[in-house]
Amino acid sequence: MEIRLAKSAGFCFGVKRAVEQVYTQADSGKKIYTYGPIIHNEEVVKDLEKKGVHVIDETNLDEVSEGTVIIRSHGVEKAVCDRIQERGLECVDATCPFVKRIHKVVEKESAAGKQIVIIGSATHPEVMGIMGWSSTPVVVIETEEEAENFVSENDREICVVSQTTFNYIKFHKIVEKLTKKGYNISVVNTICNATEERQTEAREIAREADVMIVIGGKHSSNSRKLYEICAKECEHTYFIQTLADLKLELPKSVGLVGITAGASTPNNIIEEVQNYVRINF
Numbered sequence: 001m002e003i004r005l006a007k008s009a010g011f012c013f014g015v016k017r018a019v020e021q022v023y024t025q026a027d028s029g030k031k032i033y034t035y036g037p038i039i040h041n042e043e044v045v046k047d048l049e050k051k052g053v054h055v056i057d058e059t060n061l062d063e064v065s066e067g068t069v070i071i072r073s074h075g076v077e078k079a080v081c082d083r084i085q086e087r088g089l090e091c092v093d094a095t096c097p098f099v100k101r102i103h104k105v106v107e108k109e110s111a112a113g114k115q116i117v118i119i120g121s122a123t124h125p126e127v128m129g130i131m132g133w134s135s136t137p138v139v140v141i142e143t144e145e146e147a148e149n150f151v152s153e154n155d156r157e158i159c160v161v162s163q164t165t166f167n168y169i170k171f172h173k174i175v176e177k178l179t180k181k182g183y184n185i186s187v188v189n190t191i192c193n194a195t196e197e198r199q200t201e202a203r204e205i206a207r208e209a210d211v212m213i214v215i216g217g218k219h220s221s222n223s224r225k226l227y228e229i230c231a232k233e234c235e236h237t238y239f240i241q242t243l244a245d246l247k248l249e250l251p252k253s254v255g256l257v258g259i260t261a262g263a264s265t266p267n268n269i270i271e272e273v274q275n276y277v278r279i280n281f
């Protein structure tokens, strides 16, 4: 029986980088805080708490008087970075470089007088962070209908960016609608392909696999999406959070077991599952 683990399973580049920075800081002996949970994985957050890393947010930042605050890969609005520094705290910016690039574009183009349009979800922390780098009010567009109804303030030049995890096809449809309006528009495609790569690879493995295991948080939308993709291709698809959830009942003849994992699944959980299947079946 072959076990095929997806190369793109688990943390993307930006999340891996941020989590590593927190673990490095945790060993420094200083008081360490993360601004929001570093990833949406309870196990990791609990593990970090044991190492003295606490989660803070805008409601209790002002109660922190010493130590280091780490910004997670989603990034934050400029005002948050300023607030951390004003309080005399050290700020370790673990914003993913792909998100940081969007902050820089938005800061520069809004300062040049352009109207910033973000294609994404207004309630997503990454988008809220991006908005906070514009010196002028930002418009967030999530649907084609919203694009249809968009009116540029004073016919200003428009700079369009995107939430990194936004769907590529939807992005193009929205851009098409905006372009048709005849405004002077510049589009910076800032979609990151880590999510798409993970989904494509999962689909390819599931298509060939007799059994497919998807590891991810129950509340993680990208993990659920991975499960849906795999379940369409492979009848025996399991969705588990940790090894403890795995109640494998293998069909009679199994040639290939595929394994993939959502963006916030740590490597040790993936390895545990892989080893378990290897040893027990």
Ligand code: F3S
Pocket: 012, 013, 014, 015, 073, 074, 096, 097, 098, 099, 164, 165, 192, 193, 194, 195
């Ligand atoms: Fe991950 Fe950074 Fe892309 S956090 S999804 S590599 S934008």
